[in-house]
Amino acid sequence: MDGGGLAASRLLYIDDDKALCYLIKKGLERRGYSVELAHSGLEGLARAEAEVFDLIAIDHYMPGQDGLVTLGQLMQLPNAPPVVYVTGSDESRIAVAALKEGAIDYVVKSGSDDFLDLLANALRQAEDQMRLRQERDAATEALKAANGRLEAIVAHQAVLMREVNHRVANSLQLVSSLVHMQLAAVKDGPARDALRDTQSRIDAIMQVHRRLYTSEDVQVVNMHDYLDGLISELGQSLCADGALTLRLDADAIKLPTDTAVSLGVVVAELVTNACKYAYPKGKKGEIRIQLHADGEAGYRLVVEDDGPGFSPADPVQGTGLGRTVISAMAKNLGSQIDFDPDYRGARAVLAFKAS
Numbered sequence: 317m318d319g320g321g322l323a324a325s326r327l328l329y330i331d332d333d334k335a336l337c338y339l340i341k342k343g344l345e346r347r348g349y350s351v352e353l354a355h356s357g358l359e360g361l362a363r364a365e366a367e368v369f370d371l372i373a374i375d376h377y378m379p380g381q382d383g384l385v386t387l388g389q390l391m392q393l394p395n396a397p398p399v400v401y402v403t404g405s406d407e408s409r410i411a412v413a414a415l416k417e418g419a420i421d422y423v424v425k426s427g428s429d430d431f432l433d434l435l436a437n438a439l440r441q442a443e444d445q446m447r448l449r450q451e452r453d454a455a456t457e458a459l460k461a462a463n464g465r466l467e468a469i470v471a472h473q474a475v476l477m478r479e480v481n482h483r484v485a486n487s488l489q490l491v492s493s494l495v496h497m498q499l500a501a502v503k504d505g506p507a508r509d510a511l512r513d514t515q516s517r518i519d520a521i522m523q524v525h526r527r528l529y530t531s532e533d534v535q536v537v538n539m540h541d542y543l544d545g546l547i548s549e550l551g552q553s554l555c556a557d558g559a560l561t562l563r564l565d566a567d568a569i570k571l572p573t574d575t576a577v578s579l580g581v582v583v584a585e586l587v588t589n590a591c592k593y594a595y596p597k598g599k600k601g602e603i604r605i606q607l608h609a610d611g612e613a614g615y616r617l618v619v620e621d622d623g624p625g626f627s628p629a630d631p632v633q634g635t636g637l638g639r640t641v642i643s644a645m646a647k648n649l650g651s652q653i654d655f656d657p658d659y660r661g662a663r664a665v666l667a668f669k670a671s
Contacts, residue, residue, distance in 0.1 A: 492518045578645040649666070
């Protein structure tokens with residue numbers, strides 16, 4: 317069992333029968349083991365505490381302290397080696413007790429010639445089981461270490477992504493501020509409307525990045541929180557006179573970033589159009605935004621007002637860019653905007669599935 321140059325397994329054999337111990341020592345050494353002897357349970361325990369052994373074999377019947385007591389004490393040692401229990405009795409209760417106490421195998425001692433073969437075979441199997449256990453433990457530890465490294469990489473990437481989103485949001489905030497400054501300097505009505513629309517589109521994208529850099533998950537956006545922030549921005553920009561009320565009813569749906577951006581731009585465009593055309597200037601009114609789950613993995617966005625209504629066949633008001641933007645964003649979501657012809661005001665519906 318020296319494995320062609322490998323160190324022999326070191327065995328401690330505990331048995332009070334010195335003559336038999338000598339014979340077993342010689343027989344196992346011929347089979348490749350390095351054998352040390354102890355002639356009582358206490359002596360065996362002391363040697364196991366002081367030295368390193370690959371295997372231990374214990375006889376059951378010993379004066380003073382039998383094998384079961386010794387086995388229990390050995391099992392309390394740190395990194396206890398595998399133990400093969402040896403008994404001169406074929407009583408199954410002793411074997412069962414030894415296995416329950418922690419022995420990896422047992423052999424019934426006899427005067428026959430094959431006893432040493434049976435013992436050597438049990439020791440080999442014990443070594444194989446211990447080797448497999450060690451390999452399993454090593455693989456488990458390696459997997460834990462790999463998972464730990466992966467978690468560290470993911471956490472680092474999340475920090476980087478939050479920083480990226482933070483910087484993007486800050487940049488978009490700067491652009492939005494510049495547009496607002498330009499808006500204050502422009503007197504031409506259509507030009508002011510175009511700048512205000514541009515600012516709304518920028519705010520829709522900026523809000524996504526704001527949510528991402530404050531979120532634990534940088535891959536999805538909580539749509540209730542996102543739309544709440546976006547509508548608040550739109551309200552300050554478009555409804556400063558207090559005549560119009562923007563009312564949100566949205567589930568806390570989590571959608572991928574790209575989906576959230578497209579949906580936010582659609583909401584910004586629809587709300588902007590409603591603020592422009594649904595109510596005469598200065599008249600009080602309400603614009604309602606709803607987002608809910610709708611069927612299996614589907615969602616439904618509704619933006620409605622109580623104005624004169626809208627039909628896609630109506631003449632284009634303004635530049636028509638808003639309709640183009642809405643159509644493009646809806647296409648990104650694999651859908652299209654439908655207008656409810658039977659609704660008393662304008663009611664835009666977008667049914668879509670998350671990508």
